[in-house]
Amino acid sequence: MDRAPGLSVRLKLTLSYAGFLMVAGALLLAAVWVFLLRYVPDIVQTPRGIQTLRPDLIRAFTPAAAAVLAFLLMFGLVGGWILAGHMLSPLNRITHATRLAANGSLSHRIHMEGQEDEFRELADAFDAMLARLEAHAAEQQRFAANASHELRTPLAVTQTLLDVARNDPRRDAGELVDRLHYVNTRAIDLTEALLLLSRVDQRSFTREPVDLSLVAEEATETLLPLAEKRGLTIETSGDIAPAIGSHALLLQMTTNLVHNAIVHNLAEKGTVWITTSVHAKTVVLTVENTGEKLSPQLVSTIVEPFQRGTGRIRTDHAGVGLGLAIVKSIAQAHEGTLTLTPRTDGGLHVTVQLPAAPPQADR
Known part of the structure; x- marks a missing residue:
């Protein structure tokens, strides 16, 4: 956006400091002048006769007041310029980092030193934003x-x-x-x-009240033939879990989780557990399955797109490598979290935590 050139912030602050100092000095001189007028008599009796003091007082006070105001102006401009530069130096570093980021350099960080203040908070927030952008x-x-x-x-x-x-x-x-x-x-x-x-x-979807327990039952009924074909048992339990979001996307998320639990299970006599629960401000969907033992390192990577664990490509229902990546994106789009942990006896424990629907939304 093209903008007309204007005064710099440093110059504006300098003029503000100098102007404030001038006003304060003028008020102080005015107070002194009022004090002199009040307590210094206008006419005094001298050996030479009656003498008027006010004209002499004006002639003596005016040059001194002008000199003081001139000194305050120079002092305010010079001191204000130095002080404004010192105060704005952290902002200059942030501006420099912003320009580097605008040119494509996301690895640069401000790393502002010093105690906690508004500039330090802004710099830390900017560094955190750059880190997220770089990772993204x-x-x-x-x-x-x-x-x-x-x-x-x-x-x-x-x-x-x-x-x-x-x-x-x-x-x-x-x-x-x-x-x-x-x-x-x-x-x-x-x-x-x-x-x-x-x-x-x-996040181009319409939000509406959705019961995760009903979504889990719907996904289970859809995938039950596949589980029976593989000799697996699916157990569902839990409470009514009202959330807010897209029914289609939450169903896709649950279906992906259940499908993943069925496909990557034991060769025979495996089990899939699906539960829903309600907490103070969240609802939780949990999907567990038996299977091979997984290392924490492997579990931490399988949510990435096209990352597949052991034996994921050779099965007849292997998918395209985006199942858990879609689950993660749907959970994040609903302001939720996805947590994966390996089970001690083998298999995977997956938890999706979403914000609970407000009471009025569930009516």
């Missing part, structure tokens, strides 16, 4: 690289299948069509997952 930019770069890789894979497979079919016309067309259909389906699933993730990050 790095995450977006990794996401773009991984998404490009994941999208390139089905395209490359499709190209290979078409090349083989072209070079070998006698090859079974039915097998080729089946493999192309499978690869194309995974590419569509990946594209839809990327679109959903983008929609969640933009």
Whole structure:
């Protein structure tokens, strides 16, 4: 935005300091003058006769007052300029850091020294913002690289299948069509997952009262055939858990969690536990499952887009690597948190904590 040039803040502060000092000096001189007029007699009796003092007092006081005001003006301008520069030096550092960030350098930090004050608080908040922006930019770069890789894979497979079919016309067309259909389906699933993730990050959805316990039951009923096919048991329990958000997104979040718990479970006789609970200001959805033992290091990475744990690609319901990333984004879009911890006996313990709906919203 183009703006007309104006006075600098330092000059404005200098003029303000000098002006305040001049006003204070003028008031002080006025008080002295009133004092002199009140307590110094206008006419006195001298050996030479009656003599008027006021004209002499005016002639003596006026040059002295003018000199004092001139001194106060110079002192206010010089001292105000120095004082304003000292006070604004932290702001100059913040401005410099802001310009570096605007030019793309997110690694710069202010690291302001000194005791806690308004400038120190602003600098610390700016440093924290730069740290979050740097982490977000790095995450977006990794996401773009991984998404490009994941999208390139089905395209490359499709190209290979078409090349083989072209070079070998006698090859079974039915097998080729089946493999192309499978690869194309995974590419569509990946594209839809990327679109959903983008929609969640933009938070372009309507908020309404949602009962997490009903959402959990709906997701369980949808995925129950898959669990039965794998010989798994799903146990649901808990209280009515009223939240505020998008029913479709919260259902997608819960479905992803339950699907993840089913797919990454024991080969047989595994269990999935789904519970909901209500606390003072939050509602909690918990999904646990049996499975292989997971290290804390692995658990800390599987929420990243396209990060898959042991055995996640080779299963017939492996997904596209965005399930838990979508869960995390949906939870954050609803001002909630996602916590993953490995279970001691194997498997994963996932907790989603969301703000509880106000009483009037649940009526």
